[in-house]
Amino acid sequence: MDKEIGALELNHTWDVVPLPHGKFPIGCKWVYRIKYNPDGSVERYKARLVAKGYTQQEGLDYSETFSPVAKSVSVRVLLCIAAIKGWPLHQLDVNNAFLHGDLEEEVYMSLPQGYHSKGGCSTDARPLVCRLRKSLYGLKQASRQWHAKLSTTITEMGFVQSKSDYALFVHSKGSKFTALLVYVDDILITGNDAQCVADLKALLDVKFGIKDLGTLKYFLGLEVARSDKGITLNQRKYALEVLTDSGMIGCKPMKTPMEQHLRLSKDEGELIDDPSQYRRLIGRLMYLTLTRPDICYAVNRLSQFLSKPRHPHMVAALRVLQYIKGTPGQGLFFSANSDFQLKAFCDADWAGCPDTRRSLTGYCIFLGETLISWRSKKQNTVSRSSAEAEYRSMASTCCEITWLLYLLEDFKIEHSKAALLYCDNKAALHIAANPVFHERTKHIEVDCHLVREKIQAGMIKTFHVRTNLQLADVFTKALGAPAFLDLISRLGLLNLFSPNITYPQPLQDSEAISTAEAALVLRGAVKKIKQRSKPEAVINEGRQTRARRTKEQKKKKGLNDSSNSSISILLRKLLETQILFTMDAFFCIKEFFHFAAPSAVMVCLNTTTLHYCIPYGIGAAATEYIKQFCSTRVSNELGAGNRHGAQVTVGAVMVLVVLEATIVSVALFCCRYVLGYAYGNEPEVVDYVAKMVPLLRLSISVDSLGLQEAVDGCKSGPMSIWEHII
Structure with missing residues (x-):
């Protein structure tokens, strides 16, 4: 003071x-x-x-x-x-x-x-x-x-x-x-x-x-990373904070931010008890759209119900969080190998609002190959036809292009060529190119005809584009997963932290082996088998052989066929423990196995809290590599001031300890490395590692004494690991 x-x-x-x-x-x-x-x-x-x-x-x-x-x-x-x-x-x-x-x-x-x-x-x-x-x-x-x-x-x-x-x-x-x-x-x-x-x-x-x-x-909350190929811009830290504050950090990821063909109305559903929670969430999502055009349409639709939010609106907002959970680090990429040609795509959803019957305008503008401007907004008036709605969308896009040309002029960037404007409505293109006034166009506001003036001045040149190649579709309607992911990739978005995302798939009915039993069967090294087409009889015979071998292995390990055995319950509780299984840890594990064990088997764990594909069967051959990789990654994370990243790295290795007891020494090394090198005796870190120690000791017991003895020891041991997990 x-x-x-x-x-x-x-x-x-x-x-x-x-x-x-x-x-x-x-x-x-x-x-x-x-x-x-x-x-x-x-x-x-x-x-x-x-x-x-x-x-x-x-x-x-x-x-x-x-x-x-x-x-x-x-x-x-x-x-x-x-x-x-x-x-x-x-x-x-x-x-x-x-x-x-x-x-x-x-x-x-x-x-x-x-x-x-x-x-x-x-x-x-x-x-x-x-x-x-x-x-x-x-x-x-x-x-x-x-x-x-x-x-x-x-x-x-x-x-x-x-x-x-x-x-x-x-x-x-x-x-x-x-x-x-x-x-x-x-x-x-x-x-x-x-x-x-x-x-x-x-x-x-x-x-x-x-x-x-x-x-x-x-x-301003934007994370910038630069390389020889260009600059990436994302809000990963802010996205994880939004997920944590909303309690959705452990949710199941979705491929799209909004359900296809979803129509939200202001009168459907019951009012939620606490509207401030919905308003706060939408406000934070609006700031996230600075680098996430993929959620722009969903957030725009949800922001129209802030006065009286209802349960369907809250469910749709949580769906957006589930999509963000799968891609928290997704953002823009500014390529270093690009030109300064302006290209724009505009689209409209005629009468897209079920309450007011007004249309939605959506556009995206590129500078070379880089997306620099986009918008999803409801139009001010009701359009009598889809051509009129598209024409108004073209007018809004022309205004943005004109402003960008002035901005480029301030940056001393010469843009001698005409800006390219793509639209998928031929009627709107004809209205823009020809000075016609009839009963379908004479009521349109005069300022919308600036499109025609810009075309005649040579500032803008219009082209027709097929609907399936219309990039602005993602800003006007809720699309299905295939079309949405295709358009997002064309927009040039980049997930720097996980370029290739694998979404969970539900277990098929034919996979009769339970999750806990499958975890036991797949422990150890697994050979990669080349898939070939075989007759049905051969396939059935192979299934029976594998089932018989599985039964013999279970007998050797002291297991019975009951899914309610204490061993199955313990394994399931281990897999459902939310201490370790976060999306960051999952990506970290995936990165380990991408280099260490490319042939590792991927098994979908169908539990209440974990729906990610976790690899098994790493074997002892990758132990030395993971030890070196983990220490290097922890050093880099700490050098960058990212304490969370260092904890996630150690947590990911500890997940592997639970799944594969042959690398217990690696996890113990990482645990000591983080405690001794970075954090000293800070209470939060000690508490974090203390939660891992029972799982480490359980894995050691499983490796040395056998699974049944480990379960019995946990029930009566001083650590009370059974009570901790249950």
Whole structure:
């Protein structure tokens, strides 16, 4: 608190004066926050003095409050251009940004709590207050004043403020170019003029005091990764937080975000008890659409029922979370080998809203091969035909293309060719190309005919595309899994963490062996058998032989045919334990087996909480590889400050311990490695590993004493593992 007061006084934020007659001071309060290091340790305890801006009166204490911020499309265009041209990306953060804005209004604030003595004593009966000279956090005009001060400082260096996006500033001198994008106090800088970037950093540091965060990696919840092939943009951390907060981290993944042909209405179903939960979930999903166009349509439909959400709406929202569970790391990819040709796809779903019978507009725009802009929105008026709905969709797309052309011009990108616009409705294409007015088009608003003007000016060129190749279909309707996955792949989305996703398949009736028994049968090395077409009699004979061998193996291990045996129950409980089986651990296991045991058998575990294909039969040959792989991966995760990733790596190896007792030493090594190298004796890590130890000891007992003895020992042992699992 003393440091905060000292910084405010050093910045000349206020003057202590007696309160003038007729003036009323606004209050203030302290806000406390704990700052953590990447490894979870406490960095510092922070206190910030905040004004009670909600007590300000409009016209007296403030007038205008609007402050521009960078548009999400501008951020994507900036990253796309930087990827193609190979420009470096720098990130800056301004310290105490709002404290640098100059106030134009006469605002008085009461003295901070605990520091009344610093104001001294008043010579009359009037109380002492703070006359604010500069803006303070909490004031309604604080963000506006800060942006005005920053804009003035940047333009004095020769930067030009863009008219397409007022948060974008560009500097051009010959062949050298520098661009700066501002979002409140977060700044992105790119360009080919290294000297200009260095001068800009030095000036901002002198004026405001900045924190140079180096190369762009994390910006407004967007995770950025760069390689020679391009730049990836995703929100994996945010997606996992949404799943965790909603209690859906252990749900079964789905292939599509919405059921095919689903029509939601505002009057169907019962009202939910807590509408705030639905509104909070939809709000978080809306922010996730910044890098996830695949859920744009579903979120747009669900956001129309925020006033009175019902049970069908909540079920559909949870379906979106199930889809996100399967692809938490999916995002955009900005290719480095691309051009600057604008291409757009537009589509409409005629009378798609069952309540208002209004149509839905959907479009997506590419810069070269990179998706930079998309939209899914209900139209303002009812269309009399599908051609009219498509024509309105073309008009909305033309407006976005026009704005993007202006934005590219600010980036000094020449776009001499006409932008390509693809539509799957021939009637709408004819209306756009020919100046006809008849009973089907004369009622359309005049502004929609800008499509025709842009075509005549040579700015846009229209083409017809087949419906099955219409990429904008994913923004106007709920599609089936094959069509949806095909269009998503054509949009250029990339899952950096799991490029190939295997979705669970239900067990067939012919697979009579239970899950627990199948786990026992498949322990150990498994040879890959080449599949051939055989007669039915040979197949039946082979099934009988395998069943007989299975029965003999069960007798040797002391098993009976009853599915209710204690051994079967124990194995099923192990498989249903949610301590280990998360989607991250599943992908980690899959990565192990992709290199270590390509011929491992995949068995679907049909339990209540686990529906993923877990590989069995790793054998002892891959032990050394997994040991080296795990230690390297843990080191990389810890070096990047990802504690969760390190825990998932160790948890995945411990899953393998339960399934294959031959690598117990590997898991114990990883357990000691993480505890000794990274976390010391932190309580949460000790608790995390303590949950794994009973499973490790059970696996050791199974390997040395036999399964039945291990079960009996767990029932009576001091660890009470039986009670822990049950």
